[in-house]
Amino acid sequence: MKLLTIETRQYLSYYHSRYQQVEDHGVELYVLNGEGTEDFWPAERYRLVGSKHIDEMIEQARAWHAEERFDGVITFSESAVIAVAAVAEALGLPSIGVEAAVNCRNKYLMRQAHARHGVPHPGFRLADSLQAAREAAAEFGYPVILKPTMGAGSNFVFRIDDDAELELRYAQAAEGIREMFWAVSEADGLDLGPQGLLVESFLDGREFLVEAVAWDDEVYLGSVVDRITSEGETFDDDVHHAPTSLGAEDLAELHQVVKAAAHAQGLRRSVMHAEVRFHQGKPYILEIAARVGGGGLDAIARLTAGHDPIRAVADIGAGILPQVRHYTPTGTHITAMCLISEAGTVRHVEVPADVSEDERVFLLKITARPGDVIKRPPHGNTILGFLGTTGDSLESAYAAMTGLAQKITVTFED
Numbered sequence: 001m002k003l004l005t006i007e008t009r010q011y012l013s014y015y016h017s018r019y020q021q022v023e024d025h026g027v028e029l030y031v032l033n034g035e036g037t038e039d040f041w042p043a044e045r046y047r048l049v050g051s052k053h054i055d056e057m058i059e060q061a062r063a064w065h066a067e068e069r070f071d072g073v074i075t076f077s078e079s080a081v082i083a084v085a086a087v088a089e090a091l092g093l094p095s096i097g098v099e100a101a102v103n104c105r106n107k108y109l110m111r112q113a114h115a116r117h118g119v120p121h122p123g124f125r126l127a128d129s130l131q132a133a134r135e136a137a138a139e140f141g142y143p144v145i146l147k148p149t150m151g152a153g154s155n156f157v158f159r160i161d162d163d164a165e166l167e168l169r170y171a172q173a174a175e176g177i178r179e180m181f182w183a184v185s186e187a188d189g190l191d192l193g194p195q196g197l198l199v200e201s202f203l204d205g206r207e208f209l210v211e212a213v214a215w216d217d218e219v220y221l222g223s224v225v226d227r228i229t230s231e232g233e234t235f236d237d238d239v240h241h242a243p244t245s246l247g248a249e250d251l252a253e254l255h256q257v258v259k260a261a262a263h264a265q266g267l268r269r270s271v272m273h274a275e276v277r278f279h280q281g282k283p284y285i286l287e288i289a290a291r292v293g294g295g296g297l298d299a300i301a302r303l304t305a306g307h308d309p310i311r312a313v314a315d316i317g318a319g320i321l322p323q324v325r326h327y328t329p330t331g332t333h334i335t336a337m338c339l340i341s342e343a344g345t346v347r348h349v350e351v352p353a354d355v356s357e358d359e360r361v362f363l364l365k366i367t368a369r370p371g372d373v374i375k376r377p378p379h380g381n382t383i384l385g386f387l388g389t390t391g392d393s394l395e396s397a398y399a400a401m402t403g404l405a406q407k408i409t410v411t412f413e414d
Contacts, residue, residue, distance in 0.1 A: 002028045003317055004061065004070045006087060008052045008080045009185035010036025014367055015076045018298070021310040022074075030068065032061055034083070034187065054083060054189040058090045065091050072317030078152040079185035081105050081290050086190065094319035096290055098190070100266030104290040105186075106193035108149045110265060111200075117264035120257060120284040123201035126194055130170050136199035137166055145200040146173055150192065152182035153294070154238075155381045159202065172378040173197055180380070205278040207286070208244060211293055211301045211309045212258055212272040213316070213324045219259040219272075220324040222307030224251065225300055228335075228394075238295075239337045241394050242304040243329035251327065254283045261285040269319075271312050273297070295386045296336050296363035303362055303390070304332050335397040336363055336388030339405060343376040344412035349384060355404045360397075363388030368410070384410060 005019065010033045019041070022029050031041040034052030049060045061073070073088040073095070075081060081101050088095035096104075103109050114121040122145070125136035137144045137160065146169055147157040156173040160166045174197060177183050186192055207227040213220045224244040246254065258274045265288055273293040275286040292298055292309040301307040305327060315322035346368050356364055366385035368374065374382045387405050391397030 001026070001072075001314065001318055002030065002068055002070050003314060004030045004032055004064070004073045004087075006032050006034075006057070006061075006073065006075050006080050006084050007036065007077050008034040008057070008083050008187045009181070010040060011077060011181070011185075012367075012369070012372075013040075017365065018076050018310060021298075022314050025311055025314055027314050030064070030070065032057070032064070052083075052185070052187050054086055054187040057083060057187060058087055061087045062091060072314075072319065074313050074317035076291060076313070077185075078105070078289060078291060079182050080187075082190055082192065083187035086187070094269065094317065096267060096270045100270075101290060102191070102193055103265040104267065104288060106149050107147060107151070107198055107287065109193045110287060111198070113264045113266070114261055114285060117260060119261045119264050120282065121261075122203050122284060122286075125199050127170075127197050127199045130167060133166055133170050133197065133199050134163065137163070140199070140201040143202040145198075145202055146170065147198050147200065148173065148177045148180065148183060149194060149196055149198055150183045150186065151177070151180070153381055155180050155182065156378070158378070169378065170197065176379065203277040203279040203284050203286075205280065208246065208254065208276050208278075209240065209293060209297065210254070210258055210272075210274040210276065211297060211307060212262070212274055213312050213322060214262045214267045214270045214272060215316075215321055215324070216268060219255070219262050221251075221255055221258065221327040222309065222312070222324060223297070223301035223305040224254070224327055225297065225304075239335065240297075240300065241333070241335050241397070242300050243331070243333070250278070250283070255326075257283040257285055258288070261288050265290075269316055271309060271316055295338065296365065296388050299363050300334055300336060300388065304330055304334055306330055333391050333393055333397050334362065334388055335391070335394065335401045336386060337401060337405065339366075339384040339387055339408060340376075341374055341384050341410045342412075343374050343379070346370055346372045346374060346384075347411045347413050350409045350411075352407050355407050358389075358400075358404060360389040360391065360400045361387070361404065362390055374412075384408075
């Protein structure tokens with residue numbers, strides 16, 4: 001199998017480990033970057049367009065496809081979902097379709113799709129001014145959520161508790177999204193829908209993360225993970241536990257909401273990362289992205305539910321029904337966290353051997369490199385990496401994870 005993967009704007013070497021996983025499944029992987037560096041991937045399987053305009057990316061992809069005959073086009077990057085749909089369509093390869101891709105990327109259009117199809121969702125208003133945001137907050141009542149229409153990674157997502165905080169956060173978010181990587185990395189030359197900030201009503205229940213597969217009329221929940229982070233005014237310190245604590249009845253309701261939302265967004269053959277909150281005892285959809293979840297969610301899915309999201313990406317990219325089953329936990333307990341530090345320019349990250357060699361560690365990925373700038377809310381949401389540990393219960397896995405995390409140190413430039 002030959003697959004083409006695309007990044008509109010190269011995101012350091014963040015996705016290299018996933019590219020390697022794809023190749024470990026016997027796939028020949030070719031990489032096309034719109035903007036990036038020359039030495040990103042082996043030269044015989046790498047091309048750099050030098051532009052993220054969709055017409056130029058399609059032109060390069062079409063010429064390369066004539067030589068290599070790709071079986072499909074995939075991505076792991078949130079900001080390339082729409083571009084990949086457009087490229088795949090142009091090459092006559094399996095695609096979720098540009099309209100569905102835009103519905104999955106633009107949070108305002110996503111919410112409109114949910115509303116049209118009766119999918120439980122928070123109230124929402126597009127706020128193109130502070131006054132519009134105030135009016136939405138008055139309608140919903142505090143607290144409310146402020147978020148970008150084209151966001152990712154919880155950048156510039158805030159819980160707002162009063163008018164004064166709304167004024168402060170709206171100004172910070174409106175300024176921040178002008179240079180936010182995920183917003184400015186979308187392909188040029190495509191209609192991405194309304195740009196700006198959303199105000200949403202607050203859902204006060206527990207949150208769950210789902211790795212899923214849509215295939216024709218069915219949706220399969222491959223993995224369900226509890227988000228056990230203490231809630232604050234930002235959403236940047238994710239801590240997860242699996243297997244989920246949800247019972248059979250709640251899981252059945254979650255499945256129906258994810259299925260309804262996926263079909264509302266136009267997803268029929270796609271991998272999906274879904275986020276759901278149980279508000280007043282009932283599941284509400286937060287979002288569904290047409291990609292697999294970030295961080296270590298792929299490893300968590302394999303370990304705790306026997307589901308391989310990376311293999312599913314490769315198969316669906318080529319138009320093949322992946323090996324899927326409805327959610328079945330393996331019984332292994334894990335906790336995993338984003339490694340958070342203060343802000344600054346990284347000089348060095350030190351991971352002691354007694355952390356990296358601990359048999360309980362199933363996930364250890366340091367994404368920050370010397371020279372990288374770590375931004376913290378309200379200016380951004382950059383992390384050092386990810387750490388996950390196993391245990392025979394939530395408590396034992398969590399104790400191991402927090403103890404090992406304290407041994408990882410970072411030093412910053414003066």
